[in-house]
Amino acid sequence: MLTERQRMILNAIVDDYIRSAEPVGSRSISKRGGVGFSPATIRNEMADLEELGFLEQPHTSAGRVPSTKGYRYYVDHLVKLGEVSEHELERIRHFLADKMNQMEQVIQHAATILSNLTNYTSIVLGPETFNTSLKHFQLVPLNENTAVAIIVTNTGHVENRTVSIPSGVDMSEIEKVTRILNEKLVGVPFSRLRSRLYSEVGQELGRYVGHYEEFLDILGNVLIAGEQEHRVFVSGTSNMLVQPEFKDVEKVKTLLELFDEQPALIKLVSATPGIQVKIGSENDHEAINNCSLITATYSIDGQSLGTIGILGPTRMEYGKVISLLDVISKDVALLYGKWYK
Amino acid sequence: MLTERQRMILNAIVDDYIRSAEPVGSRSISKRGGVGFSPATIRNEMADLEELGFLEQPHTSAGRVPSTKGYRYYVDHLVKLGEVSEHELERIRHFLADKMNQMEQVIQHAATILSNLTNYTSIVLGPETFNTSLKHFQLVPLNENTAVAIIVTNTGHVENRTVSIPSGVDMSEIEKVTRILNEKLVGVPFSRLRSRLYSEVGQELGRYVGHYEEFLDILGNVLIAGEQEHRVFVSGTSNMLVQPEFKDVEKVKTLLELFDEQPALIKLVSATPGIQVKIGSENDHEAINNCSLITATYSIDGQSLGTIGILGPTRMEYGKVISLLDVISKDVALLYGKWYK
């Protein structure tokens, strides 16, 4: 579809624009090493590329800027993946290895290091409990009418809820409930937990415990909640602001509003397996229509756990970010794997 | 120190400036209802107030702006606490009551509602485990060499850590450890937990379990970690940006950098009992030298649990915010109290 020279020119324009954030003119392309053509020739090609939709002109007498389609072609066919330097690798490993004793910490640290290394904003989605199974259940009474319900998944994730105890239930009954639930439900995937609870556990519970219907409802809610819990972390928000495309406070504002809305964020970065690049208007959310979002899922045993994403201006260092994400998502998966196995 | 008229004028200027964000001139004060003086008289008083350090002039021919000292006087002597309207009260109660089954959720919701009601940014510090005691300890093995250690405090707060199990320790030993720790340590305040662990628990553990020294170290770390965990939530970041003082992206950036740094944030809002107002340069952190921070602690039984803070421009609606904070901190405390008791 594109001639070799057109590809070369498109590549040069995107590279240049990524560096400079300024519309690139024919002259600067021509002066590059390895380009044996005069500005006039480049201009002709640029006019063609614009007609094909790969480039855009902010106004008549400005240079060209890549369009979404242009970036897309660049990402799909032209981009050279960056090498992750020894130094960077070491920083990643060091940072991820340091006193990691809580699931959430890993993913938070990953977010931090990513935003530091790239100078973009990182959005990470904590481990999903979807597709995981129950490892342990515990009810800890705090006083006569309140208890903490704790759920541990087979991936080591812990969820907890405060629940009220139906009046008239005593300590020994709570212990019985705990025991029965562990006997009947450990190892059951969360997706099937609820039906199991009402079918098998229900009767059993009724045999030993009064008020068991109320109890059942409470437990049902707890388990469901455990299933759907998501944790999003955003890191390096301020990095966005050094980009010239955000010199306008209005743009910053819409972006921050997005960051404040967890559900929207979650939807944005929700898992599509592997590494995904969404460029500019390809993004669903209007606030990031001049941003690009690169996401990578991390998984163990082919079971996708969560997502790591980098948000930057469309004019983003795709090669570098993609290779970095690749490394980190694998490292995170490895780390989880170590615990889990 | 100030004459009645000076107080009245200072009050008027601060009120006006809070509304308009623009230097206020003598004329506009004079035209107010209830002020029976001409602009010239006001001007004379304003000159005096400036000399005394309560007002400042951005440039020679502009109106006056309150200085930090001016705001301080306003807050200490002049401000009228706002009434919290029925409608607002209802929103608060509604929002806080809605499906609150996790400690962190309450405080997060409180942050959200606060930033919504005030249009400023809220910073809240989750319940401290300081001063609380151990309610329950649990070790859940995930596989041969990993387990999740779970700590529940008497306030219903749950902490968890992944720990590695020394090799050669089997299931029954883990159960023993769990049992012993619960027997010996439940009810002990976190501050004394560590010494207790090494003194009493150590020997007991040695009697039943091999590798008990390794175990002891691991448990020690877990308990300490539980003691110091802090959770900060920032909500309504974007609200800051509507304020004209943040039309400059640079200022926004320093602010966001602060928000990204949890330790600095924690230090900033850390508990001083009651309601505190820190105005402009009174704040330690440079990034918020033209901001005011109002904090309130929430506590049960006189035991301070955490902090709720509102950050806004120095030109902040002090009266409204203070009364709102008062209401919410009490509501949150009430909510915690309900569970706890």
Added chain:
DNA sequence: ATTAGCACTCTACGCTAATGAGTGCTAACG
């Protein structure tokens, strides 16, 4: 003690002209 009047100061805003980067087109070139 208060106020009207007035000269003075400084910012904000709009206008114009100059600058310069970059284009598109045409005609010449190999």
Added chain:
DNA sequence: CGTTAGCACTCATTAGCGTAGAGTGCTAAT
């Protein structure tokens, strides 16, 4: 026929300049 030099043209950006307006400080009158 592809490539390139030359040139007129476009348009954003910037600096310079003058005016309008808001507000002050001072003085003299009430």
